[in-house]
Amino acid sequence: MLLLFVFNGHSFSSKMVKLKIPDHQVAGHQAKTGIIGPLIDDSGKFYKPLQDDERGSNELAFYTSLYSDPRIPSNILKFFPSFHGTEVVDASDGSGLHPHIVLEDIVSNYTNPSVADIKIGSRTWHPQSSEDYIRKCLQKDRETSTIKLGFRISGLRSMGPTNQLWQPHRKVLMDLSAEDAMLILRKFVSSDGNVDEPDCVFASRVFVHVLEELLELKKWFEVQTIFHFCSCSILVVYDKEEIEAKKSARAVVKLIDFAHVVDAKGAIDHNFLGGLCSLIKFVKDILAGLSDVETSNPKP
Numbered sequence: 001m002l003l004l005f006v007f008n009g010h011s012f013s014s015k016m017v018k019l020k021i022p023d024h025q026v027a028g029h030q031a032k033t034g035i036i037g038p039l040i041d042d043s044g045k046f047y048k049p050l051q052d053d054e055r056g057s058n059e060l061a062f063y064t065s066l067y068s069d070p071r072i073p074s075n076i077l078k079f080f081p082s083f084h085g086t087e088v089v090d091a092s093d094g095s096g097l098h099p100h101i102v103l104e105d106i107v108s109n110y111t112n113p114s115v116a117d118i119k120i121g122s123r124t125w126h127p128q129s130s131e132d133y134i135r136k137c138l139q140k141d142r143e144t145s146t147i148k149l150g151f152r153i154s155g156l157r158s159m160g161p162t163n164q165l166w167q168p169h170r171k172v173l174m175d176l177s178a179e180d181a182m183l184i185l186r187k188f189v190s191s192d193g194n195v196d197e198p199d200c201v202f203a204s205r206v207f208v209h210v211l212e213e214l215l216e217l218k219k220w221f222e223v224q225t226i227f228h229f230c231s232c233s234i235l236v237v238y239d240k241e242e243i244e245a246k247k248s249a250r251a252v253v254k255l256i257d258f259a260h261v262v263d264a265k266g267a268i269d270h271n272f273l274g275g276l277c278s279l280i281k282f283v284k285d286i287l288a289g290l291s292d293v294e295t296s297n298p299k300p
C-alpha cells in the first residue's frame with residue numbers, strides 16, 4: 001500500500017519496509033545514539049533522514065539532478081552512491097514517519113568492512129551560511145586537522161581478519177596532527193589498528209587503487225566549475241578478508257554528504273581540490289614508505 005505524506009510543503013510516498021540501524025556507520029548523525037539517523041534494508045539500500053531545513057532540500061535537490069546532469073562525466077558519476085528517490089519510513093528515534101533519501105548502501109556487500117570517512121577541504125562552510133553556522137564550523141575547523149591538513153578524518157573503523165575491531169574515538173580523531181593523521185591512515189591498512197607499530201600489510205593492495213581513484217577525481221576537480229562541495233566526505237571502504245582471498249578485490253572510493261553543496265558560479269572548488277591534493281600526498285607518502293615485505297600481497 002502507498003500512502004502520501006507531506007513534509008516541508010513537499011509530498012512523499014510512504015512504503016512499509018523493514019529497516020535496521022547500520023553496524024558500520026563511522027560518522028555523522030547516528031541512529032544507534034538514539035537520535036534520528038540513517039537506516040538500512042536487506043536489499044542494499046541506505047535511508048538517510050531528510051533534514052528538515054535547507055540541508056535536507058539541498059541534498060535531495062543535488063541527488064535529484066545529479067544523474068541527469070549532462071555536465072557530469074560518466075567516469076565521475078561512479079564516485080556517487082546511486083540514488084533511489086525518497087521514501088517515508090519510520091524514523092530511527094521513534095518519532096514516527098519521516099522522509100528519507102534512499103541511496104545505495106556502499107558497505108552492503110561487505111561482511112566486515114573497514115571504513116574511513118574523510119571530510120575534505122580546509123573550510124567546511126560556505127560564505128552564504130549564517131554567521132552562527134560559520135562560527136560553529138570555523139571553531140571545529142581550527143580545533144581539528146581541517147585547516148592544518150585540508151581534511152579531517154571524521155570517523156574510521158578497521159576490522160582485522162580475526163575480527164578485532166579498531167575504531168578510534170571521535171575525540172581522538174578531532175585532534176590530529178599531520179603525524180597522527182599519517183599513523184591513523186597507516187593503521188587503517190594494517191592487520192590490527194590497535195598496535196603502536198602498524199604493519200601496513202594491506203597498504204599497497206588498498207592504497208594503490210585508492211590513489212588511482214583520487215587522482216581521477218582530482219582531474220575532474222581541476223576543471224569542474226559546477227559545484228562547490230562544502231563539508232563533503234570521501235568514504236573509503238574495503239574488506240581485509242576479501243582483499244586476502246581474492247586477487248580482484250579492491251577498495252571503494254565514494255563521495256558522500258551533499259547537504260552543503262553550492263553552485264560554483266563558474267569558479268574552481270579550490271577548497272575541495274586543495275584538501276584532495278593533501279590527502280593524495282598522505283596516501284603517496286604511505287605507499288612510498290612501504291618496505292618490500294609490506295608491498296608484497298599478504299598471504300591468506
Ligand SMILES: O=P(O)(O)O[C@@H]1[C@@H](OP(=O)(O)O)[C@H](OP(=O)(O)O)[C@H](O)[C@H](OP(=O)(O)O)[C@H]1OP(=O)(O)O
Pocket residue numbers: 027028029055117119140154231233257259260
Ligand atoms: O552536529 P555536530 O557538531 O556533530 O556536527 C556534524 C558533523 O560532525 P563533526 O563534528 O564535524 O564530525 C557532521 O560531520 P560528519 O558527517 O561526522 O563528518 C556533519 O558535518 C553534520 O552536518 P550536516 O548534517 O552535514 O549539516 C554536522 O552537524 P550540524 O553541525 O550541521 O548539525
Ligand SMILES: Nc1ncnc2c1ncn2[C@@H]1O[C@H](COP(=O)(O)OP(=O)(O)O)[C@@H](O)[C@H]1O
Pocket residue numbers: 024025026027028029030038046048081103104105106107115117155233235256257258259
Ligand atoms: N550511501 C552510504 N552507504 C553506506 N554508508 C553511508 C552512506 N552514506 C553515509 N554513510 C555512513 O554514514 C556516515 C554519515 O554520513 P553523512 O552523509 O555524512 O551524514 P551526516 O549528514 O549525518 O553527517 C558516513 O560516515 C558513513 O559511515
